[in-house]
Amino acid sequence: MPPEQHAEQHDDILLEASDERGILRLTLNDMARRNALSEAMLARLRESLDRAAADNTVRVIVLAAHGPAFCAGHDLKQMTAVRDAPDRGRAYFTELMAACSGVMQAIVDNPKPVIAEVAGVATAAGCQLVASCDLAYASPEARFATPGVHIGLFCSTPMVALSRNVSNKHAMEMLLTGELIPAESAADIGLINRVVPAEELTAHVTGVAHQVAAKSSMTVATGKKAFYRQREMPLAQAYEYASGVMVENMLARDAEEGIDAFIGKRVPEWSDR
Missing domain, CATH: 3.90.226.10 (2-enoyl-CoA Hydratase; Chain A, domain 1)
Known part of the structure; x- marks a missing residue:
């Protein structure tokens, strides 16, 4: 239940x-x-x-x-x-x-x-x-x-x-x-x-x-917004846009924490930023 x-x-x-x-x-x-x-x-x-x-x-x-x-x-x-x-x-x-x-x-x-x-x-x-x-x-x-x-x-x-x-x-x-x-x-x-x-x-x-x-709310919000935006774009424009989103996401605190946690085989601690 x-x-x-x-x-x-x-x-x-x-x-x-x-x-x-x-x-x-x-x-x-x-x-x-x-x-x-x-x-x-x-x-x-x-x-x-x-x-x-x-x-x-x-x-x-x-x-x-x-x-x-x-x-x-x-x-x-x-x-x-x-x-x-x-x-x-x-x-x-x-x-x-x-x-x-x-x-x-x-x-x-x-x-x-x-x-x-x-x-x-x-x-x-x-x-x-x-x-x-x-x-x-x-x-x-x-x-x-x-x-x-x-x-x-x-x-x-x-x-x-x-x-x-x-x-x-x-x-x-x-x-x-x-x-x-x-x-x-x-x-x-x-x-x-x-x-x-x-x-x-x-x-x-x-x-x-x-x-x-349980996921980073920053990551989820970033992904949801990008999903709906790229869907309406031509292929080349969608990749250009999504690549920019990916770069900004990589620089976010939670991406750094998540990757470090994955490499270190531990549970990540999200800060939602």
């Missing part, structure tokens, strides 16, 4: 809990709306992610959910309610999409690794949320879809994260058919890392989180 969580912070839609090894667990808790990315949920997620990014005691973030749905995407009832506005909701939709995109980028740009723990259905922007995380593990009960095409609304923003995690053909199949895919298929195409038995999922994710948290 994972270590006991403490310092839990309760509110209606998002729960926060941290453990003594620097794991911050954010749990979507709006089961009545299938953990939809409502205005309030997006605001809370962004606030928590930004706060965690600046908190030196947080080393890894786990994103989980209560209920049968990990996240059902946007709250369509909330979105439909603004259609009577003079602009038919254009201003509201624009603001909502910007907020959602901001949350996804706050995950990618966060210096702390973010791990999705998926025990239910993740659809549309919920699937986008999983794809935006650095790592993702799911139970066999999990399902994934970008089903907007069923209701005349192509999942264009989920497409951004999805297409950066799986091949073009697999992404387009999900986007064009809108069909749910099982957890095993999601693992096969690279949307998630691995399928884990439901009763072991939290312990497995916590174990991975603790493994990552």
